[in-house]
Amino acid sequence: MTRLTHSLSRTTRPTGPVRPRPSLSYREVGATRTPEHLPEGYHHLRHSTVVGHGRAAFEAAGEAVTTWRTHRASGATVRSEAVRAEPGVHLEVSVGFGRVRLGAPCEVVWTAYEEHRVGFAYGTLTGHPELGEESFVVDLAPDGTVRFTITAFSRPAAWYTRLAGPLIPLLQRTYARRLGRTLRRLVRS
Numbered sequence: 001m002t003r004l005t006h007s008l009s010r011t012t013r014p015t016g017p018v019r020p021r022p023s024l025s026y027r028e029v030g031a032t033r034t035p036e037h038l039p040e041g042y043h044h045l046r047h048s049t050v051v052g053h054g055r056a057a058f059e060a061a062g063e064a065v066t067t068w069r070t071h072r073a074s075g076a077t078v079r080s081e082a083v084r085a086e087p088g089v090h091l092e093v094s095v096g097f098g099r100v101r102l103g104a105p106c107e108v109v110w111t112a113y114e115e116h117r118v119g120f121a122y123g124t125l126t127g128h129p130e131l132g133e134e135s136f137v138v139d140l141a142p143d144g145t146v147r148f149t150i151t152a153f154s155r156p157a158a159w160y161t162r163l164a165g166p167l168i169p170l171l172q173r174t175y176a177r178r179l180g181r182t183l184r185r186l187v188r189s
Contacts, residue, residue, distance in 0.1 A: 024123045032135035032151045032153070051183045066118060070182055076093050077095075078092070090125070092104065108121070115140075116139060117138070117139050118137070120135065124154075129157055130155065130156060131155050134151070146187070
């Protein structure tokens with residue numbers, strides 16, 4: 001019995017240094033739940049796109065958003081611990097071409113799986129080039145309109161995002177528009 005216990009403990013021991021799990025890099029966790037009250041000291045982004053009409057469009061949009069399909073179909077690479085957004089899930093979203101890719105580690109901080117609202121928000125983890133949070137929410141209005149809304153607050157965390165200055169909010173807005181167009185296309189197909 002002692003030999004077996006010793007043998008098991010030897011095989012379950014880590015083979016290298018254990019890396020600490022990255023932590024959220026900002027204090028205002030969950031602030032995108034109330035988009036009308038985003039924290040001061042950050043650049044704010046609000047972008048909304050009509051992506052369809054009716055319950056079927058709403059369900060298709062919600063599925064595409066919460067399974068990372070919208071991000072992937074827009075050209076981003078997503079590596080995730082889970083196939084669907086759930087609080088605490090870590091993921092990395094990266095954009096770029098070939099070997100020139102910029103990875104952004106994030107953690108899902110809240111989700112909404114409701115009758116007329118589906119979506120999630122992720123917050124930046126240590127190592128992300130920005131500090132802040134971004135939400136991706138699909139709403140079904142009483143008239144059947146399906147709207148996709150991205151809400152974010154962020155500020156530079158790395159030297160290169162500080163150096164890029166006003167170019168970063170422009171790139172974020174461009175990417176938000178691309179996500180909206182991509183989701184509209186996914187819903188229609």
